[in-house]
Amino acid sequence: xxxxxxxxxxxxxxxxxxxxxxxxxxxxxxxxxxxxxxxxxxxxxxxxxxxxxxxxxxxxxxxxxxxxxxxxxxxxxxxxxxxxxxxxxxxxxxxxxxxxxxxxxxxxxxxxxxxxxxxxxxxxxxxxxxxxxxxxxxxxxxxxxxxxxxxxxxxxxxxxxxxxxxxxxxxxxxxxxxxxxxxxxxxxxxxxxxxxxxxxxxxxxxxxxxxxxxxxxxxxxxxxxxxxxxxxxxxxxxxxxxxxxxxxxxxxxxxxxxxxxxxxxxxxxxxxxxxxxxxxxxxxxxxxxxxxxxxxxxxxxxxxxxxxxxxxxxxxxxxxxxxxxxxxxxxxxxx
Amino acid sequence: xxxxxxxxxxxxxxxxxxxxxxxxxxxxxxxxxxxxxxxxxxxxxxxxxxxxxxxxxxxxxxxxxxxxxxxxxxxxxxxxxxxxxxxxxxxxxxxxxxxxxxxxxxxxxxxxxxxxxxxxxxxxxxxxxxxxxxxxxxxxxxxxxxxxxxxxxxxxxxxxxxxxxxxxxxxxxxxxxxxxxxxxxxxxxxxxxxxxxxxxxxxxxxxxxxxxxxxxxxxxxxxxxxxxxxxxxxxxxxxxxxxxxxxxxxxxxxxxxxxxxxxxxxxxxxxxxxxxxxxxxxxxxxxxxxxxxxxxxxxxxxxxxxxxxxxxxxxxxxxxxxxxxxxxxxxxxxxxxxxxxxxxxxxxxxxxxxxxxxxxxxxxxxxxxxxxxxxxxxxxxxxxxxxxxxxxxxxxxxxxxxxxxxxxxxxxxxxxxxxxxxxxxxxxxxxxxxxxxxxxxxxxxxxxxxxxxxxxxxxxxxxxxxxxxxxxxxxxxxxxxxxxxxxxxxxxxxxxxxxxxxxxxxxxxxxxxxxxxxxxxxxxxxxxxxxxxxxxxxxxxxxxxxxxxxxxxxxxxxxxxxxxxxxxxxxxxxxxxxxxxxxxxxxxxxxxxxxxxxxxxxxx
Numbered sequence: 001x002x003x004x005x006x007x008x009x010x011x012x013x014x015x016x017x018x019x020x021x022x023x024x025x026x027x028x029x030x031x032x033x034x035x036x037x038x039x040x041x042x043x044x045x046x047x048x049x050x051x052x053x054x055x056x057x058x059x060x061x062x063x064x065x066x067x068x069x070x071x072x073x074x075x076x077x078x079x080x081x082x083x084x085x086x087x088x089x090x091x092x093x094x095x096x097x098x099x100x101x102x103x104x105x106x107x108x109x110x111x112x113x114x115x116x117x118x119x120x121x122x123x124x125x126x127x128x129x130x131x132x133x134x135x136x137x138x139x140x141x142x143x144x145x146x147x148x149x150x151x152x153x154x155x156x157x158x159x160x161x162x163x164x165x166x167x168x169x170x171x172x173x174x175x176x177x178x179x180x181x182x183x184x185x186x187x188x189x190x191x192x193x194x195x196x197x198x199x200x201x202x203x204x205x206x207x208x209x210x211x212x213x214x215x216x217x218x219x220x221x222x223x224x225x226x227x228x229x230x231x232x233x234x235x236x237x238x239x240x241x242x243x244x245x246x247x248x249x250x251x252x253x254x255x256x257x258x259x260x261x262x263x264x265x266x267x268x269x270x271x272x273x274x275x276x277x278x279x280x281x282x283x284x285x286x287x288x289x290x291x292x293x294x295x296x297x298x299x300x301x302x303x304x305x306x307x308x309x310x311x312x313x314x315x316x317x318x319x320x321x322x323x324x325x326x327x328x329x330x331x332x333x334x335x
Numbered sequence: 336x337x338x339x340x341x342x343x344x345x346x347x348x349x350x351x352x353x354x355x356x357x358x359x360x361x362x363x364x365x366x367x368x369x370x371x372x373x374x375x376x377x378x379x380x381x382x383x384x385x386x387x388x389x390x391x392x393x394x395x396x397x398x399x400x401x402x403x404x405x406x407x408x409x410x411x412x413x414x415x416x417x418x419x420x421x422x423x424x425x426x427x428x429x430x431x432x433x434x435x436x437x438x439x440x441x442x443x444x445x446x447x448x449x450x451x452x453x454x455x456x457x458x459x460x461x462x463x464x465x466x467x468x469x470x471x472x473x474x475x476x477x478x479x480x481x482x483x484x485x486x487x488x489x490x491x492x493x494x495x496x497x498x499x500x501x502x503x504x505x506x507x508x509x510x511x512x513x514x515x516x517x518x519x520x521x522x523x524x525x526x527x528x529x530x531x532x533x534x535x536x537x538x539x540x541x542x543x544x545x546x547x548x549x550x551x552x553x554x555x556x557x558x559x560x561x562x563x564x565x566x567x568x569x570x571x572x573x574x575x576x577x578x579x580x581x582x583x584x585x586x587x588x589x590x591x592x593x594x595x596x597x598x599x600x601x602x603x604x605x606x607x608x609x610x611x612x613x614x615x616x617x618x619x620x621x622x623x624x625x626x627x628x629x630x631x632x633x634x635x636x637x638x639x640x641x642x643x644x645x646x647x648x649x650x651x652x653x654x655x656x657x658x659x660x661x662x663x664x665x666x667x668x669x670x671x672x673x674x675x676x677x678x679x680x681x682x683x684x685x686x687x688x689x690x691x692x693x694x695x696x697x698x699x700x701x702x703x704x705x706x707x708x709x710x711x712x713x714x715x716x717x718x719x720x721x722x723x724x725x726x727x728x729x730x731x732x733x734x735x736x737x738x739x740x741x742x743x744x745x746x747x748x749x750x751x752x753x754x755x756x757x758x759x760x761x762x763x764x765x766x767x768x769x770x771x772x773x774x775x776x777x778x779x780x781x782x783x784x785x786x787x788x789x790x791x792x793x794x795x796x797x798x799x800x801x802x803x804x805x806x807x808x809x810x811x812x813x814x815x816x817x818x819x820x821x822x823x824x825x826x827x828x829x830x831x832x833x834x835x836x837x838x839x840x841x842x843x844x845x846x847x848x849x850x851x852x853x854x855x856x857x858x859x860x861x862x863x864x865x866x867x868x869x870x871x872x873x874x875x876x877x878x879x880x881x882x883x884x885x886x887x888x889x890x891x892x893x894x895x896x897x898x899x900x901x902x903x904x905x906x907x908x909x910x911x912x913x914x915x916x917x918x919x920x921x922x923x924x925x926x927x928x929x930x931x932x933x934x935x936x937x938x939x
Contacts, residue, residue: 181642184650184677249862256855265678267593267689267841269848270584272469273441277434284427288420295416313427321434 007119008179014112015133019168021105022140022161028098029158032091033229091229095154099147102157106140113137119179125195126182128322132171134195135318136164138203146207146239153239155229159210163315175323190261197254202314204247205286209311211240212304219301237300240307241293248286255279278317285310413480414487422481429477433468436460440467482578489574496567503543507557507874511894514874516908519892520916521880526556529877529889533558536914540873555878563871563898569864576857583854586847591619592627593844597714598634599696599837600652604666606631607686607842628684628844630658633670637693637836645721645768650677650690652838658684675838685844692717692839694725697775697831699749701731704826709734714837715753716795722765725753727795730784743783748797748807749829751777763814773834776814779821782807870898873911891916 088096113133117124125134143160146153182191215236221227230236258279263269270276289306292298412418437445446466450457464471511517522529530544540560547555594613598605610616610624618624633655640649655670662668673681681688694717702708715727728750736742754765757774783806785798792798801807811821811829820830873895880888893915897904 180646181648183647187649188678190678245866249859249866252862253859256859259855260852261678263848264680267680267687267691267843268845269851271441272433272438274434277430281427281430281434284423284430288423288427291416291420291423295420298420 003179003181004119004121005179007115011112011116011119011179014108014115015168015172018105018109018112019165019172021101021108022165022168025098025101025105026158026161026165028094028101029155029161032094032098032155033158095157098157099144099154102140102161103144106137106144109133109137109140116179120181122182122187123192123195125199126186126191127177128175129171129177131195131199132167132175132318134199135202135206136168136171138200139164139206140203142204142207142243146243150235150239152231152235155231156211156214156236159214160207163206163210185265188261188265190257190264194254194257194261197250197257201247201251201254202318204243205251205311205314208240208243208247209307209314211236211243212307212311215240215304216301216308219304237304240304244286244289244307244310248290251283251286255283275317275321278313278321282310282313282317285313410487413484419481419484419488422477422484425477426481429474430468432465436465436468438466438468440469478581482581485574485578489571489578492567493571496571499567500564504541504559504561504872506545507559507876508894511874511876511892514894514896516895516905517893518912518916519890521888521890522916523887524889525887526554526877526879526889529891530556530558533875533877533891533915536911537873553879555876558873558875558877560873561871562873563868566865566868566870569861569866569868571861573858573861573865576854576861579854580851580858583847583851587619587845587851589619589621590847591843591845592622592624593617594842595691596840596842597692597694597837598632598840599712599714599835600634600637601835602633602635604631604633605840607684613842628686629662630656630684630686631662631666632656632681632688632840634838634840637838639693639769641767641769647768650693651675652690652693654681654688656681656683656688685846687843689841689843690838691841694837694839695723695753695755695770695773696835696837697725697727697729697753697773698833698835699729699731700830700832701747701749702828702830703733703735705735707734710832712835713794718752719765721768723755723768724765725755726751727753728797730786730794730797732786739787743787746782746784746786747827747829748780748784749777750780750797751775753834755834761814770834770836774814774816775831777812777821777829777831778809779811779813779823779829780807781810781823869904871904871907872896872898873908875915 113124113130116130120126125131139160143157147157214230215233218227218230218233218236231239258276259269262271262276285306289303289310292303292306295302437449439446446457446461449466450461453460460466464473468474508514511519534542534544537558537560540562541564542558542560545557545559547557594610594616596605596613606612607627607630609627610618616624635653635655637650637652639647639651641647652675654673654675656673657664657668657670661671675681675688675690677690680690694714696712696714698710698712700708700710709731711729711731713727713729715725718724718726728748731747731749733742733745733747736745752763753775754763754773755770756765756767756772757763758766759772759774763774763776780797780802783801785792785801785806797807802809810823813821815821815831817831817833820828822828874893876892878890880890893912895904895908895911
């Protein structure tokens, strides 16, 4: 099967653009925090207008100069809390811009994945680069869906985009492989079913895990700083639970689909290959999470910790097992 | 359990407490404060409360408490949710070495390597079963305890559920306005008409209408309704299917078998008649190898396609097979054709035949000085999966010799490397996996191959001991292209004729795997049901309006409570309220939002 090199190149362009756009979106989210922080400081201290500009500039600086000069620029004009003016507040604007950029990034990302698929004339998750790209796309789409259902979650944006950015960077640099057909073991329609389910479930679990991490941060911090921007601890916990509850059956399906495929490709449906073992561990950890949610004394704090353990196990399964250990999942065009 | 645990302590209310006393109206309190607390996934009794209850009984029970009490406490502790949680944790933890340490079932060679690298730790880990995690007693102990705990929990729960399915919905609480969803209104019509309307709206709900006289002796009605019984059913199915899965898995390990065999292309056959036919064989604990599923396979061709960089793109082997009546016709009987591919095994006679590997077998002809010649094609093993460089040994016995002693002096082995696409030059290597330009680099050894000493030896190599002792000596070393030959000092010639492909087949038998699949599907269905369906209750209290007007007026009060995750019930309750009370009437003290929901975030 010939590879369409032109399309493959376009896919790479789109991939890099998506990474850039996400980065910008993340920066705008940070700008949102910075502005809110400024406002919080100002509200607390209520200093006269003269000293105000200086102070605002000083606080904003570390995060904001990277972002956009516009953040520092309006420091001369007092923030909205002090002098109301028509239109949305700056944090609100930054937040909205960030979401708009995330949507744009997701569209470009979808284009990158789809074009790659056309370029190689197969489903585009046959190696680690493509797989991680798919997982991240699913995470971003999950995030946008959560955001649509509950706009109050918006300040989580940077924290959701952070692991996405890190993963995409790794995928695009160290793990990148040129567009090519896949080995015979991967030529099966189960690739579509199994890997789609895995990446969707992983993307969901990633968002749920981030929500639990932030829940714990909120719970154990004394508050103040940008943390005030985050949704209430209870909201975070509930979001984590809902996402995870949705992801768990999907993940179960992904594992079962993997077992059915393994029966056709490797001669047995389950053989305790490292990948299978850790997939089992991840499943058990999330089963723990669901049980903890129904056990007195474990419902919130304990359960959230388990969800974080699940997130770590899931990422461990995604990376370590495919890249470091030798097993049947060690293809992927690496090492 | 005789008494509901007060919810204010944060302990999950055992599901069955209220079912035991269907007549006593419950007072939902904490549930109203924390609508999203999902006391759903499991309703195991809590370990602490069980112990508390026990100590109480023990105190009054007197001296007979000792052993029986201990046993009962242990049992209750085992089936408690907390124990299940700990066991699940342990299960995850105990599986970890299975992923991080080499495992005997996957690659025994790696264990040897590991033991060499860690001379202190290796043997200890081996003794403790860390190289056979999933066959180790401690791993078995964890999952058996977990399943005992599961059975101990599921049994009573199934009974409870059966009882709950027959029971009437619980009586209407006295104060409906303490429920998370609540509304009331006055309307035209008689209470009886209102009851009929409520019943009409509650289609698909399990409902019970009760009469209750009010203070002035007029007849009021209460309607109790409950929905979402399938949630618990899904939960039970999920857990029972887990048990089934474990049994199916175990059955597969007991009655299944798995064997590997290398078959040369060109019409060679393999028959699944006994263990001896295999190169390697792993039998289930109850398989003695005498009754393998009868079928034969004939391998005709194998071809592989590679990308220019050597990455394989396609493996295909056309084979024929015989099973059932065809077998009785013998090798000349009909062979049914099949195109064996990766991802597309042959399923025949209850077994599966997989294409798991391939490689090359060189053909050598040895012509002895007396003119007799012997030709052999023996598979060589693949030394490099990328370039398919192969290594091996082809062994010859010289015919026509009178006694064993001289026979043993004149055995010949051709051993070395085979490059399917040779780099050429003095030291050859393989540069491409397809057989485009085959060449061998071989040593010819003569002497005693040690074939008669009664010990088995690898077909891929000659015994090093024979070489070291001098019983076997190297008489030539040369690179050969197909057709080229080596002439030895005694006039014997060794000719490299050609290269044949072989395929590595795996034959697997697992009589239980269909059951495992069935249970896996049930697991999924049960899980989906129990996580999506919400168990919720609805009550209405309907009575005549206070000031007796000329036309009949009725007061209706409704209340709703989700037994599980509250999300989603708000909308449903709002629908019911609008249908029953109309749009204009809103008296929902606990729930300030007009749509009756408190939060609509998240997904699912």
